[in-house]
Amino acid sequence: MSYLEYLEDDVLISLVKDVLDVGRHKKEQVIRDFQKNVIDPFASIFDAAVSNVDHDTWRDSEMVRQCQKTLTNHIGNLHQKILGNVSGWQDLGVGGVVDLVCHDRKIIAEIKNKHNTVTGGKLADQYQSLERLVTPKASQYKDFTAYFVNVIPKKPERFNITFEPSDKDKGIKCSKNEHIRIIDGASFYTLVTGRESALTELYEALPEVIEHIFHEIYGDKKFSISDKELFRKYFEDAYGE
Template sequence: MQTLSWLSDDHLYNSVNRLLDIAEKSLKNSETQFNKNVLDPFSALFQISGFDISHEEWLIAEKTRQAQKSLQNHVGDFHQIILGKVDGWENLETGQIMDLVHKDRKIIAEIKNKYNTVKGSDLSGLYQAMENLVGYKHSSFKDFTAYYVTIIPRKPERINIPFTPSDKEKGVRFSINESIRLIDGASFYEIVTGDPDALFNLYKCLPKVIEDLKGKPMSLEIQNNLFQYFASAYGV
């Protein structure tokens, strides 16, 4: 039986395996590149002293932090790839103005992993790019709806509201345009799949998928802790 009703198991397992490979490479790179990176000796000193940890504990934590930072850059890509495999949706790949499109439904979307992935000063440019795409008469996306998707929202609640960042040139917010919207990950997954619990169902199946791929079971204690993090992020 297919794991998710809206995505083939081949696409699901391939997408998860890709991210696992990136995680492993990120950790290896943090080991091999550690001495090539310029470290902050003041931060190291005060972390070891202030946190009352050994140098070895600090070293492990610092290497993990560097690997984590590298991995997080790819988690947004994971969602983009997953959503781009749903019937009717197209992943526009890295380097394009937008990330996803559904031409028949006239929807385009920019996917970011977290609400603060894009700096506040850059949100103005994102809004203007969306406005040009959906409003310019010669645009291929004229009259589409553009979504700025933050998979992890600022607050644990669902949102689907007009996207009105501050215009950094004028110092005031852009005017409301109902075709340019800010939306959380759970709500956008519902738009894409038709399943109101799509994002949770994806998260819920990942431990089993990862176990199948790595051949190593994840304890129920770890899974329960991880589900609490999901509940905290999305208010479920």
């Protein structure tokens, strides 16, 4: 039985392994270079005091924090690559004018991992970037619908609405355009795959895929992800599912 109905197993395994490889490499680097890097001695003592932990616990927590930042950056790319491998969709890669395109459905999309990845005045810049792609007659994406995707939304609500951020330079909101929209991750996964619970299906498959990679590729037969239900609560909090 496949992990996901909308993605080949070998593709999913390869994409998840890429993220794990990055994380494992970063962990090794952090452990190796921890003493070489200058640690803020003031922040560390306050952090340990406020958290009420000993030095070793604080150090382990700091290492996790440093690794997490790297992983977060690559998880956004993971969503882009997964969606770009769905039939009919294309991942335009890092540095493309936009992240995803579906020519048959006349859709382009910019993928951001979290609602606060782009904030303030940069939201208007994002709007204008999408507007330049779908509005000019000479654009290859003329009359396409552009989606600004927040995989993890600010609130556990589904939405697919016109994108109208404030333009601080002009002191007004960007013009309403039905072809420029903002959408949450769960709704966009549904839009791409046609499956109502596509994002939930991905999340529920990940522990099994990760354990498979550790067992069969990394050779760690004893590896397992403990407390899966406790971790799942974070997914439920994020998406209300």
